[in-house]
Amino acid sequence: MILAHGLHGRSDLPVPLWLALYTGAAAVLVSFVVLAFLWTEPRLRGARAGRPLPEFVQRTADSTLVSAVARTAGLAALLVLLITAWAGTDNSFTNPASTWFYVWFWLGFVALSLLLGRVYRLVNPLRLLARALQPVLYRPGRDAALDKLAYWPAIVSLAAFLWLELVYPASDSPRAIAMFVTLYTVVMTIAGAYFGPRWFERGDGFEVYFTLIARLSPFGRRDDHRLVLRSPLDGLLAGPSRGLTPVLLLILGSTTFDGVTRIPGWSEFTDRLSPVWTAVAGTVALAATIGALSLMYVGAMWLTRPYLRRPRPGDQPIDLYGAFAHSLIPLALGYTIAHYFSFAVFQGQAGYLLASDPLGRGWDLFGTAGAGIDYTVLSTALIALVQVAAIIIGHIIAVVSAHDRALQLIRRDYKKTGQYPALALMVGYTVIGIVLVSSV
Amino acid sequence: MHQGGWDEALMLLGPLAIIAALIYTARKKRPPDGEEWEDDWEEEDWEKQADD
Numbered sequence: 001m002i003l004a005h006g007l008h009g010r011s012d013l014p015v016p017l018w019l020a021l022y023t024g025a026a027a028v029l030v031s032f033v034v035l036a037f038l039w040t041e042p043r044l045r046g047a048r049a050g051r052p053l054p055e056f057v058q059r060t061a062d063s064t065l066v067s068a069v070a071r072t073a074g075l076a077a078l079l080v081l082l083i084t085a086w087a088g089t090d091n092s093f094t095n096p097a098s099t100w101f102y103v104w105f106w107l108g109f110v111a112l113s114l115l116l117g118r119v120y121r122l123v124n125p126l127r128l129l130a131r132a133l134q135p136v137l138y139r140p141g142r143d144a145a146l147d148k149l150a151y152w153p154a155i156v157s158l159a160a161f162l163w164l165e166l167v168y169p170a171s172d173s174p175r176a177i178a179m180f181v182t183l184y185t186v187v188m189t190i191a192g193a194y195f196g197p198r199w200f201e202r203g204d205g206f207e208v209y210f211t212l213i214a215r216l217s218p219f220g221r222r223d224d225h226r227l228v229l230r231s232p233l234d235g236l237l238a239g240p241s242r243g244l245t246p247v248l249l250l251i252l253g254s255t256t257f258d259g260v261t262r263i264p265g266w267s268e269f270t271d272r273l274s275p276v277w278t279a280v281a282g283t284v285a286l287a288a289t290i291g292a293l294s295l296m297y298v299g300a301m302w303l304t305r306p307y308l309r310r311p312r313p314g315d316q317p318i319d320l321y322g323a324f325a326h327s328l329i330p331l332a333l334g335y336t337i338a339h340y341f342s343f344a345v346f347q348g349q350a351g352y353l354l355a356s357d358p359l360g361r362g363w364d365l366f367g368t369a370g371a372g373i374d375y376t377v378l379s380t381a382l383i384a385l386v387q388v389a390a391i392i393i394g395h396i397i398a399v400v401s402a403h404d405r406a407l408q409l410i411r412r413d414y415k416k417t418g419q420y421p422a423l424a425l426m427v428g429y430t431v432i433g434i435v436l437v438s439s440v
Numbered sequence: 441m442h443q444g445g446w447d448e449a450l451m452l453l454g455p456l457a458i459i460a461a462l463i464y465t466a467r468k469k470r471p472p473d474g475e476e477w478e479d480d481w482e483e484e485d486w487e488k489q490a491d492d
Contacts, residue, residue, distance in 0.1 A: 018451045025455045041485070303463060306470040412484060417469045424462035431455045 017438050024392050024430040031396045032423050035403045036416050044404045046237030050220060050228025058227045067122060074123035078185070085178035089360035092172035096354035101177050102165065104351050107344045110336055113210045117219040120210035126185060127200055130192025137193040146195055146202050150243035153191070155250055157184065158205030162254040166261070167282035169275040208247060212329050215239055236329055236401050241322040248328035249297060253290030255335040259436030260289060293429070300425035307410045307418030318409055324422065327402040331429055334394020338387040338437050342378055349373045391433040395426050
């Protein structure tokens with residue numbers, strides 16, 4: 001994301017790198033040791049857990065009025081974004097569309113989903129558009145085909161977005177964003193109308209991603225559809241796991257790639273290339289980074305396989321890759337916070353500053369036309385602290401959730417040793433994460 | 441604080457040694473393949489409690 005590269009998305013660690021590295025690795029190891037002695041039986045209850053919220057909260061959240069208002073607001077925001085991106089200047093320093101899209105939407109809904117749960121599903125304007133087309137395109141029974149597609153449509157749509165954000169040399173161009181959002185809207189609306197609303201749970205990359213982040217929210221749905229307050233650790237298990245591993249590895253790998261591109265050596269290398277070769281090099285490096293993190297995950301699961309209990313006669317075999325997929329969610333979130341926290345706070349301000357003159361006509365609608373971004377709202381020490389804390393806390397939550405799952409799946413006499421491969425994976429991911437956030 | 445250079449690469453040796461030790465132990469102590477285990481289908485205490 002060029003916006004991110006041009007702004008203060010990084011900071012110096014307030015401690016030496018070796019200390020951050022060893023603290024991160026030690027935090028993962030110590031949490032495992034503590035769990036091995038104090039958490040000896042599976043405790044997490046997933047979608048069965050949670051304290052119901054008061055009835056009026058549930059009624060309000062489920063009301064058709066709230067749903068209609070939320071989706072109408074979502075549709076209005078989409079229209080404003082599209083008009084601004086198409087009709088304003090093609091410059092992210094004067095057109096707010098780039099900031100609205102990459103910061104307010106892409107990062108903002110990560111924060112909202114983490115705080116409030118599955119809010120994106122409620123405001124997703126594409127659901128509203130698809131519903132309008134449904135009488136023309138939908139035939140009952142088609143949504144069964146979605147089971148065969150698994151999450152691959154969401155993976156493709158997310159990969160397209162991530163390529164635009166991280167690889168495309170003019171990723172901050174409002175016109176490029178306008179083109180992407182328009183195409184995305186058309187494809188998702190037609191697919192949603194053709195397959196029915198379930199499409200958005202499987203095929204809309206944004207909804208799939210924000211829904212995964214929402215599992216870490218204190219608010220969620222129990223399996224009896226009650227709106228509940230629950231531990232994020234239970235929330236992680238509340239939802240399907242089969243097929244989600246590639247989605248999470250894609251997110252994890254792409255965020256890691258964003259860190260790689262901020263290493264000075266990368267920019268020195270790409271500065272010598274033409275835009276086309278920069279895009280080619282970026283595409284290869286993005287695929288290689290996702291591939292490397294995926295290989296690490298597959299390797300850890302391969303090493304874990306001999307330790308698994310055998311399924312009882314009549315039971316389904318254990319889907320090892322899916323079984324631990326939920327533990328990648330806090331890692332992906334930790335990386336996202338570490339990489340984009342300061343960027344969101346700084347660049348996010350441009351969203352309302354530039355909103356005074358969205359079309360570049362010399363307006364000053366909100367009196368903010370001459371104002372600049374306030375870079376003093378965060379100190380570099382605070383940014384670095386948040387970065388390291390996000391990675392370490394993300395990994396500790398991942399260790400806890402993987403440990404609880406391992407207690408169910410690993411043979412009785414091997415509960416500790418059987419988790420060593422996953423532990424090695426977590427230490428490896430922690431080290432990569434910390435090295436990349438420190439590589440200014 | 442980014443120092444750069446070999447000293448930074450050497451720093452990684454510690455975590456890499458931890459990872460190598462964990463993988464080595466996991467491979468060395470893994471249960472033998474192809475053998476049936478008594479505990480495979482046996483209900484564990486937490487499963488019995490959940491059934492109750």
